[in-house]
Amino acid sequence: MILKAEGISKRFLRNTSTSNFSYAVNKTDIILSAGKLTAVIGKSGSGKSTFLSMLAGLLVPTEGKVFYDDKDIYALKDKDLSKLRNKEVGIIPQGQAYLPSLTVLENVMLPCRMYASKGEEEKTRQKALELLESLDIATLANVYPSELSGGECRRLSIARAFIRETGIILADEPTADLDEENTEIVLKALRSAADKNKTVLLVTHEKDALTYADDIYNMKSGTLSKQ
Amino acid sequence: MVIISAFLSFCVFGGSLILSSLKSGLNSLQARLGADIVAVPDEAAKNKDLEAILIQGKTGYFYMDRSNIDNIAKIEGVEAVSPQYFLATVSEGCCSMPVQVIGFEPETDFSVKPWIQKSYKNNIELDDVLVGANINTQVGDDLMFYGHNCKVAARLETTGTELDNAVYTNADTIKVLMAAAKEKGIELLAKNDPDTLISSVLIKVKEGHDPQKIAGEINVHYKNVSAVQTQSMISGIAKSLGGISEVVQILMWVVRILSLGIMIAAFAMITNERKQEFAVLRAIGATRGKLAGIILSESFITGLLGGVLGVALACLLILPFGGVIEQKTSLPYLLPNIGSAALAVLTAIATSAVAGPVAAVFSAVKISKIDTSLILRSN
Numbered sequence: 001m002i003l004k005a006e007g008i009s010k011r012f013l014r015n016t017s018t019s020n021f022s023y024a025v026n027k028t029d030i031i032l033s034a035g036k037l038t039a040v041i042g043k044s045g046s047g048k049s050t051f052l053s054m055l056a057g058l059l060v061p062t063e064g065k066v067f068y069d070d071k072d073i074y075a076l077k078d079k080d081l082s083k084l085r086n087k088e089v090g091i092i093p094q095g096q097a098y099l100p101s102l103t104v105l106e107n108v109m110l111p112c113r114m115y116a117s118k119g120e121e122e123k124t125r126q127k128a129l130e131l132l133e134s135l136d137i138a139t140l141a142n143v144y145p146s147e148l149s150g151g152e153c154r155r156l157s158i159a160r161a162f163i164r165e166t167g168i169i170l171a172d173e174p175t176a177d178l179d180e181e182n183t184e185i186v187l188k189a190l191r192s193a194a195d196k197n198k199t200v201l202l203v204t205h206e207k208d209a210l211t212y213a214d215d216i217y218n219m220k221s222g223t224l225s226k227q
Numbered sequence: 228m229v230i231i232s233a234f235l236s237f238c239v240f241g242g243s244l245i246l247s248s249l250k251s252g253l254n255s256l257q258a259r260l261g262a263d264i265v266a267v268p269d270e271a272a273k274n275k276d277l278e279a280i281l282i283q284g285k286t287g288y289f290y291m292d293r294s295n296i297d298n299i300a301k302i303e304g305v306e307a308v309s310p311q312y313f314l315a316t317v318s319e320g321c322c323s324m325p326v327q328v329i330g331f332e333p334e335t336d337f338s339v340k341p342w343i344q345k346s347y348k349n350n351i352e353l354d355d356v357l358v359g360a361n362i363n364t365q366v367g368d369d370l371m372f373y374g375h376n377c378k379v380a381a382r383l384e385t386t387g388t389e390l391d392n393a394v395y396t397n398a399d400t401i402k403v404l405m406a407a408a409k410e411k412g413i414e415l416l417a418k419n420d421p422d423t424l425i426s427s428v429l430i431k432v433k434e435g436h437d438p439q440k441i442a443g444e445i446n447v448h449y450k451n452v453s454a455v456q457t458q459s460m461i462s463g464i465a466k467s468l469g470g471i472s473e474v475v476q477i478l479m480w481v482v483r484i485l486s487l488g489i490m491i492a493a494f495a496m497i498t499n500e501r502k503q504e505f506a507v508l509r510a511i512g513a514t515r516g517k518l519a520g521i522i523l524s525e526s527f528i529t530g531l532l533g534g535v536l537g538v539a540l541a542c543l544l545i546l547p548f549g550g551v552i553e554q555k556t557s558l559p560y561l562l563p564n565i566g567s568a569a570l571a572v573l574t575a576i577a578t579s580a581v582a583g584p585v586a587a588v589f590s591a592v593k594i595s596k597i598d599t600s601l602i603l604r605s606n
């Protein structure tokens with residue numbers, strides 16, 4: 001899967017001294033190809049999360065287009081885009097993100113259940129447990145996410161992003177609240193996803209992370225530059 | 228949330244339960260009276276409690292000469308006449324409050340008998356009394372009125388009116404009681420021989436004759452007698468019920484609109500708190516429609532649960548207090564039959580179940596437009 005952004009911008013209403021709006025992302029292009037781990041670094045507020053959301057099909061750009069292979073995703077109907085997101089994109093959000101009424105295991109299985117075909121429940125459960133095992137939180141499978149620590153929450157998000165084996169993985173600072181040992185686990189997981197021919201984007205502050213990346217971009221007030 | 232919608236259906240159901248109870252109380256009253264016209268002494272017609280004495284068994288008494296029976300029976304268009312005798316008394320045996328003793332002639336009666344026969348089919352012997360459902364005695368007990376002993380032959384079924392506090396007996400027995408009352412110095416009885424007195428004459432009009440004309444005729448021809456149409460008495464009560472039911476209805480609408488407003492606000496708040504959850508669902512592939520659907524179906528379940536809870540609560544609170552309501556409104560109060568009660572239950576629950584999604588529509592629309600990126604950025 002090739003993910004391509006062409007001149008995408010995102011403008012937010014904001015009163016500044018010169019105008020009443022500001023660009024979080026400004027006319028940015030990127031091409032992410034399968035089998036590569038691409039890292040984006042940048043200061044806080046430089047537009048990294050906004051950029052990632054637009055790539056994920058969650059935020060309509062003010063201008064520009066996003067293509068998955070050759071499909072213009074924002075030309076799709078909501079129904080089709082939602083389905084595409086479910087099938088092709090694994091998102092690890094920056095914040096804590098879970099359904100508090102479901103257990104950790106159920107949260108991880110959720111993307112598979114959303115467009116479930118019959119008889120896959122057991123397979124899904126097995127896969128979810130393996131993922132939790134590899135992220136070292138298998139013992140928490142049946143607790144509710146509100147009891148988790150920040151790092152455990154993050155690993156829940158990672159397991160949920162991996163379970164559909166989507167062609168694209170978008171990770172927004174996935175190692176932000178992890179210790180060294182777990183940071184390594186997560187980065188290795190992302191690296192091995194790329195090695196399995198997936199398209200991986202990693203937004204990070206972590207200097208260590210850069211050693212795992214094939215390409216590194218720097219985001220500065222809404223524009224990307226290659227390093 | 229469940230509690231708010233429980234409150235909604237509690238009010239709606241409770242209100243309609245009380246209203247329909249009052250209405251069915253009134254119906255039983257109308258059906259039971261059976262007479263088209265009641266003739267009473269002139270001075271009684273001026274009594275503002277007359278209606279209540281005649282139809283609801285409120286205590287009170289008045290007398291006129293029994294020759295009026297025959298006079299009225301002779302009038303063209305009168306099908307049947309039957310006298311009644313009223314006597315108010317306190318019996319140490321059973322009751323702390325005055326009791327209305329109502330005497331009727333089993334041979335001619337068409338008003339009380341059909342009702343009494345549901346509870347008591349035998350002949351009423353001398354000194355037998357039949358007691359209303361609220362009189363606290365057992366069949367076979369003795370009741371003492373003006374020093375005269377009577378035997379309780381039967382207890383009558385509930386009517387929902389003060390008739391449940393009355394005691395019924397035949398003409399012969401009540402004449403004995405009236406004589407006993409005369410001995411005790413009841414003023415109204417002092418000058419006359421109880422044998423010649425009656426309290427009222429119930430009149431049934433033949434098909435095709437106008438009760439109003441006959442009543443008018445009685446009023447013109449017999450100076451000391453006043454004829455009242457029962458239709459007008461009952462519609463008097465019905466009117467006051469109509470007034471109350473209007474107030475209750477308006478209140479119910481106020482409650483409905485108020486709770487809908489509260490529910491809309493509450494759903495908006497809850498949905499706002501759950502924004503992050505919906506953002507996650509959206510990120511992993513839920514369509515906008517699906518998010519709205521989740522909110523709507525959850526609100527439906529909430530409404531349904533609340534409805535069931537509210538109705539249960541209303542039953543629990545209102546059913547035991549029928550007597551209090553009857554007293555406060557001084558209107559007959561009889562619970563509706565199973566069929567219409569079930570209908571009221573279903574209506575209330577359905578209203579609540581529908582009110583849920585209706586109140587949640589705003590939130591559903593709002594959440595379907597959620598800016599997912601905003602929420603997933605950070606906490």
Ligand SMILES: Nc1ncnc2c1ncn2[C@@H]1O[C@H](COP(=O)(O)OP(=O)(O)OP(=O)(O)O)[C@@H](O)[C@H]1O
Nearest residue numbers: 012013024043044045046047048049050051601604
């Ligand atoms: N919905 C919005 N409305 C208005 N301004 C927004 C909105 N979303 C983002 N912004 C602004 O756009 C800019 C970029 O935000 P973004 O979240 O992409 O930054 P970031 O690089 O991810 O920062 P961080 O490293 O702290 O996560 C910021 O100035 C932010 O305030």
Ligand SMILES: [Mg+2]
Nearest residue numbers: 048049094604
């Ligand atoms: Mg960010």
